[in-house]
Amino acid sequence: MNEFTIPALRPPDAALAATIQAKIDTKTKPLGALGQLEALARQVALIQQTITPVLHRPHVLVFAADHGIAAAGVSAYPADVTHQMVRNFAAGGAAINVFCRLHGLELRVVDAGVRGSFADLPAARNQKIAEGTRNFLHEPAMTPAEMHRALNLGAALVSEVHGTGCNVVGFGEMGIANTSSAAVLLHRLGGVPLADCVGRGTGLDAAGLARKHAVLAAAVAAHPAVDGTDPLAVLATFGGFEIAQLCGAMLRAAELGMVLLIDGFIASAALLVAWRLAPAVLPSCVFSHESAEGGHPHLLRVLSAQPLLRLGLRLGEGSGCALAYPLVQAAVAFFNDMASFESAGVSQVAAD
Numbered sequence: 001m002n003e004f005t006i007p008a009l010r011p012p013d014a015a016l017a018a019t020i021q022a023k024i025d026t027k028t029k030p031l032g033a034l035g036q037l038e039a040l041a042r043q044v045a046l047i048q049q050t051i052t053p054v055l056h057r058p059h060v061l062v063f064a065a066d067h068g069i070a071a072a073g074v075s076a077y078p079a080d081v082t083h084q085m086v087r088n089f090a091a092g093g094a095a096i097n098v099f100c101r102l103h104g105l106e107l108r109v110v111d112a113g114v115r116g117s118f119a120d121l122p123a124a125r126n127q128k129i130a131e132g133t134r135n136f137l138h139e140p141a142m143t144p145a146e147m148h149r150a151l152n153l154g155a156a157l158v159s160e161v162h163g164t165g166c167n168v169v170g171f172g173e174m175g176i177a178n179t180s181s182a183a184v185l186l187h188r189l190g191g192v193p194l195a196d197c198v199g200r201g202t203g204l205d206a207a208g209l210a211r212k213h214a215v216l217a218a219a220v221a222a223h224p225a226v227d228g229t230d231p232l233a234v235l236a237t238f239g240g241f242e243i244a245q246l247c248g249a250m251l252r253a254a255e256l257g258m259v260l261l262i263d264g265f266i267a268s269a270a271l272l273v274a275w276r277l278a279p280a281v282l283p284s285c286v287f288s289h290e291s292a293e294g295g296h297p298h299l300l301r302v303l304s305a306q307p308l309l310r311l312g313l314r315l316g317e318g319s320g321c322a323l324a325y326p327l328v329q330a331a332v333a334f335f336n337d338m339a340s341f342e343s344a345g346v347s348q349v350a351a352d
């Protein structure tokens with residue numbers, strides 16, 4: 001087994017911070033008037049260690065996988081939808097295809113462990129670990145070997161995409177029942193009460209939500225030794241393959257100095273695992289939005305994250321990343337292109 005090596009991440013060198021702030025404060029605007037865009041510009045400049053940042057070949061990577069826990073009736077949709085949606089992504093018909101086309105992002109679709117073959121579909125990259133995870137109500141979702149393979153495959157894809165010149169990457173997912181995995185990851189690794197972690201996912205009604213909570217409480221009780229102390233044990237026990245590939249991919253992207261765009265609840269749960277393994281992943285992350293999924297605000301609080309958008313999205317697929325990308329472009333554009341008080345001849349101090 002090739003074990004995944006957790007990168008020794010360090011936060012970006014802050015030596016440039018004062019120069020970056022000075023450049024922002026000479027722009028022709030009241031101090032601080034571009035609000036969160038100013039924080040975003042500071043962040044991108046620090047990640048890239050430059051006062052002339054550029055965004056190059058933005059990508060969204062969508063990792064898809066099936067989940068054994070779906071058999072316990074925790075989703076509003078049948079498990080077959082995972083496979084069907086991968087075909088939809090490959091055909092260009094899903095929301096993420098539309099938003100990527102609209103905003104000029106390249107999209108890569110990955111079979112991280114979906115039931116059924118995509119041999120006829122070159123657009124779906126084969127990184128299949130197995131035909132879905134096992135049902136974690138009864139047994140661990142994956143073996144340690146499967147988990148390490150998933151982490152490595154996610155990381156390898158990011159290395160490849162980075163090799164094409166990409167320096168900004170969004171992380172999305174697709175997998176019926178994956179809000180169940182994400183909820184238990186948040187409970188175990190974020191220390192959040194289970195009831196606050198469990199949400200309606202694709203649209204459960206009140207009875208469905210109560211059932212999902214009961215199933216997940218039983219699943220947590222079935223693995224008493226898997227507390228929050230060992231993030232990889234929690235990941236292997238509660239899955240899934242797309243979450244593990246996302247986690248490895250995020251860690252590699254941070255290691256390579258890329259800007260990471262984080263989507264909704266499930267992508268954030270993958271980041272939670274990555275953060276527990278290497279806390280310095282966080283300064284590389286832009287949180288695209290706060291999802292309508294019940295647990296997401298709690299997860300964002302655990303990560304001290306300030307999301308850019310609050311649109312009531314609960315789709316996944318990386319849709320929030322593609323929608324927020326123009327704001328990242330706007331932050332870089334004002335930072336590079338706005339006139340300064342001096343160059344524009346605008347007064348900076350009140351007349352006596």
Ligand SMILES: O=C(O)c1ccc[n+]([C@@H]2O[C@H](COP(=O)([O-])O)[C@@H](O)[C@H]2O)c1
Nearest residue numbers: 075175177179201202264265291315316
């Ligand atoms: O990204 C989110 O915040 C989000 C919130 C709710 C649902 N989803 C998507 O819906 C699917 C999981 O929902 P469920 O109910 O099957 O667990 C999966 O394909 C996710 O991409 C995504």
Ligand SMILES: Cc1cc2nc[nH]c2cc1C
Nearest residue numbers: 077081174202315316317
């Ligand atoms: C149709 C559908 C599309 C999705 N995209 C991401 N998760 C999804 C779940 C469903 C059910």
